[in-house]
Structures are given as C-alpha cells and as structure tokens.
Amino acid sequence: MEPFKQVEGRAYPFGRKNVDTDVIIPAEFLKTISREGLGEGAFKVVRAEEGNVFDDPEYTGAPILIAGDNFGCGSSREHAAWALDDMGVRVVIAPSFSDIFSSNAFKNGILTVELPQEAIDRLMEVAATDPITVDLDNQVVTTPFQDRLEFPIDPFRKSCLLAGLDEIGLTLESSDAISAYEQKITADKPWLKPEISA
C-alpha cells in the first residue's frame, strides 16, 4: 500500500447523507473478480442526474469527496472503496461513516475524515471554487482562506496509513500468539470445531 501523507486538491462537493454502497457502486458492477476498473461504474445513478458534481469538469480528478452523515452505509462491498480509489479519491470527509466502509477505505489507503456538520458546510462552500488540503500527520484540514479544521483518527490506522503497512503481514508477526490461542481453545472447547470436511 502507498504511504499516505498529505493530499491537496479539489473536492467533490457532494454533501448528501446516507450515501449507501449501492449508490457508490451498483450490484451490476460487483460481478468482477478483479479490484481494478470500478471507477467506471462509480455513482452511476448520481451521474444520470443533470448537473451532477461527478461529471462537472470543474472537479475532474478531484482527490477529495465531501459527503453528509452515514457515508458508505449498507452493503459491505469493498468494491465501493475500490471504485473511489479508481476514481482517484484519496480522502472522504463526512460527519460520520459506516463502520464497514470506513474499515474498507482504510485498508485501501483511503482516509476517512470525520468533521462536524458546520465544518462540512464550510468545506462545501470552499470546495465550490477552491482546493483544500488534508494533512494526516497533523490531523488537520486547511483551506486557502485560513480555515483550520482538526480531525480525530485512530492512532493505529494513522500509523498504518502513514507507513503504508500490509496489515496481514503485521498480524502474521503474531503467529505464535495465534497458535497458542488455537491450542488453548482446542483443549478447552474441543466442541467448537464444526463438523465439516472439504
């Protein structure tokens, strides 16, 4: 995974609340066995609307997306994160995110920034005309108009993003602890193994 440091650029002033992952990427695009090329289907339903932000040349290639409450709710499909990544989106800013989406985004090097609704309203205003900057190291969103909006982030996620760490590799460093747990469970709860065989 590419390390994440700072992103500066235009932001799609999308602003809607309860944007579900069916809207981010409809089911018809889930039949792929690859992680690539999903940007093509991203926000298909929104793109059918006249004057939508995603087809506005003003925002072409914007690395930031601003949305309302509960972004990424619904289906667990990681295709939503892959689609955003394929569109070139590196940061989504919203008042809240669904837990699964936020985790999927993080695992693909996409930062989810939670800011209160007033801050979102301000950024929507700025995004209409100017770029904004997201600095992960200092946990702050800034604008050319001296706005400074600090955001919280889980320290573990922050360090993984900054270093571009492979989480599986990280967990496998604890292989011995996992083996020890498995041995203990096999002894204490032998009934836990399901009666299945390949």
Add this chain to the structure above:
Amino acid sequence: MTRPRTLYEKIWDAHVVERRDDGTCIVFIDRHLVHEVTSPQAFEGLRAAGRTVRRPDLTLAVPDHNLPTTPRRDASGNRIPIADPMSAKQLEALEANAPAFGIRYIDDAAPEQGIVHVVGPEQGYTLPGCTLVCGDSHTAAHGALGALAFGIGTSEVEHVLATQTLLLKQSKRMEIRVEGDLGFGVSPKDVVLAIIGKIGAAGGTGHVIEYTGSTIRDMSIEGRLTVSNMSIEAGARAGLIAPDEKTFDYLKGRPMAPSGADWDAAMDWWRSLPTDDGAHYDTRVALDAADIAPNVTWGTSPEDVVPITGSVPDPESFAEESKRAAAAKSLDYMGLTPGQRMEDVAVDNIFIGSCTNSRIEDLRAAAEVAKGRRIADGIKQALVVPGSGLVKAQAEAEGLDRIFVEAGFEWREPGCSMCLGMNPDKVPSGQRCASTSNRNFVGRQGPGARTHLVSPAMAAAAAVTGKLTDIREMMG
C-alpha cells in the same frame, strides 16, 4: 468477583488473542462463511503473496448471490449453463478456489445450498458465543443465536483466510429493549423496521446492539434472525440476542453442531453467556410492542418507515435540512407524493425471500395469506424464493409450493435473488415492488426499481390486492 459484563463483552473477552496498547486487538474468528461475490479478490491476494488458508476446517463456502432461481440441472442432471458470463465466471472462481485452498464447498444443486445466512444457522454451523464473519453485511443475522457475527470487506476476508483473526477495537454497547405482546398481524420484520425508524439508519453506528425484553424472548429463533439480520440497516455492525432454551432446542441435532459429551460441554459455556445483572450499556433504547403496527417503507433509506395506515410524509416536515433534501429526492425517485396514503400505493412486483425473510415460518406466514386467493391482475411478477434447498423441501412437504403456485406466484430455487438482482431476478425500472428483503436503496432491486420493505404476510397481501395492504384488515 469480576465486573458484570454484557453478552458482547463475554464473547469478545473469550476471543482476544493479543491486545495492543491503543486497544486494538487481534480477535480470533471461529467461523468464516465465504460466498462468490466478495471472495475472488481475497483468494487472488493470497496467491499473489504466496499465502495459504490458515484454518480451512473452520471455513465454509456457499454460492448464493449470482445463482439463477430457475432450475440449475436438466433432466439428466447436467448443469444448465448460466447466461450471464460475468456471473458464471464469479461462480466458477469460488468453485475452483474452495477446493484449491481445502475449503468445504456446498455446490449450487446440493440440498443444503442456500443463502449463507440461512445455511449457517440451519446447519448448526452458527453457535452461541462464537465469532462468525462473512464478506456480507447481513452476517449480523447470526447474532440471533448469540454469536458475535458481522460483515467484513474483502481485505478482511483475505485477512481472516490468512490468519483466522481480525484486527478490531471493541464497539460500544447498545441495548434495545422491546417489551410486551405483538398485536395481530405484527411480525418480527415490523419490529425491526420500527427500531430502524426510531433510531435511524446511522443510529447504531459504532455499536453492537443487544436485543432484549419479553417481545424478543417470545420470538422464535427464525423471528430473531429477521430482527438481528437488519441490525446493519440501523448502522450497527452486529446484533446479539442472548441464547436461551429456544436457541438450544433449535441447534440440537443439527449436522454441524456439537453432539454427545461435546454438546453438554458446549451448553455449560453457552449458559454462562447472557448479560450479567448490572452490566453497562453505552446506549439504551426502549420500545413498547403495543406501539408497533405492520410497517412499510416509503423512501430510499430503511429508516423511512411508516405504519401501513400512515401516509407519505411531507419532506418539509423534517427538522433537519439534509433530511428534507434527502426525503424530497426519495419521493421523486419513488414516484410518491406527500400525503398519499400508503394503502393507496399500487405495486407491480412481489418478492418473498432474502436472508431477512426466506425461512419456513416466513413462507408459512405468506402462504396463509395466499391460500385460496389469487394475485391481482396488475401484478407483473410475484416470486417466492426459499432461503435454502432444505427450506424449499420442507415447504414442499407442507404443500406451501402448491398454495403459492395456485395463487399465481412463481416458486423458485434458493438464493439471494431479487433482494439485489445480481442474478436475472430484477424489478424493472420505474416499477414498484413489495419486498420482504432488507434494503430499499436507489437501484437496489435493479436500476430504477422502487422498493417498499414489508413482512412476508404483508407482501402476500399486496400480491392479492395489487397495492400495499393492511394485513389486519385482510385477515382480521
């Protein structure tokens, strides 16, 4: 004396492999269900990194999303080719990946095949106190048996395959207590819609919900599965219901559940799981069962709930500006006008199925309404899709299939079907569907499809009258 703990904390504590200073834990996963849509990239990732599946013996693969619900084998037992090459390729990938990584695979024509969230409980694969994950957000369903079960993304699927663990932080604890007897015609689906309507689509974000109270205790296991299934629609990653005698009766003798001395040992642990008196919840919500009516959704978020006797709300009636804008957009998409009575809304399609409502009790409830009646002339499509091959066989043994077919419904093969239309079962653009599924999102049942979420009995009633209908009027 240890601190009183909730059911969630007890399961969590029993599964922590390692705890980091910042509270992130390596959590052991006891059960991993795999389906064809969210797994190919995970298996590909394992291959690219030269990794194997750590515990194939804990993993179970079942195809469900892409399978057509029309017959899958011809008269001589040969597979009927799947028309959509993309669907076929995704199914082939799972069929190849499962044996390549040593994972048990239930094939598309096996009697045990079905929607993963129907198969898990039905096989006794889902157990109280276990951690269970699947690359599907409705994994929350399994919490009905007291399992800590939640949906994960494909990177996490790969993480579980490679390590049999996940890196997690403990969620907040929410108690949703429902007390009292449900009125005539009010089902578990109406209860969970009422809950989502009350707390909102983001109300449970960051929480694991434990459902408590007499209404939940009095529900059958299948009813509890319906409630827990839609926890994700309230934003919660998982739902939980304390295991009790009903849970144990349900599980005993199921093929993958423990037996003999193992069963007794398991029971000892399961009985220790319910939340201790005095345990702390971060958030508490209470509902009175007497206030819950048969519900329907009017918009494009599952929080857009009204009683069937209600009307389409005026977007201007919402306090929040963002909700006003969202409601106006929803009504435009849904083709509804403020003040319109829900009972006057005509429907074109009926879908009885999905991991929310495709079990035998759901089919019985719908059949009771369909029996001796006919679907209305205006209905273009009325599908009944059992949740698994075993549910289908049971329904046929009870003659439910004949009731449905005589009433004009189509009786299909098991799968996810029209809940999300990854297979050929879709609601055509601009048409309206009374659906027992879980999501009324824009385009969910097909591009341009308009979904009203209802219970199985309400879906059958809508089929008979051709419009959204109060089941209490029809059956009372």
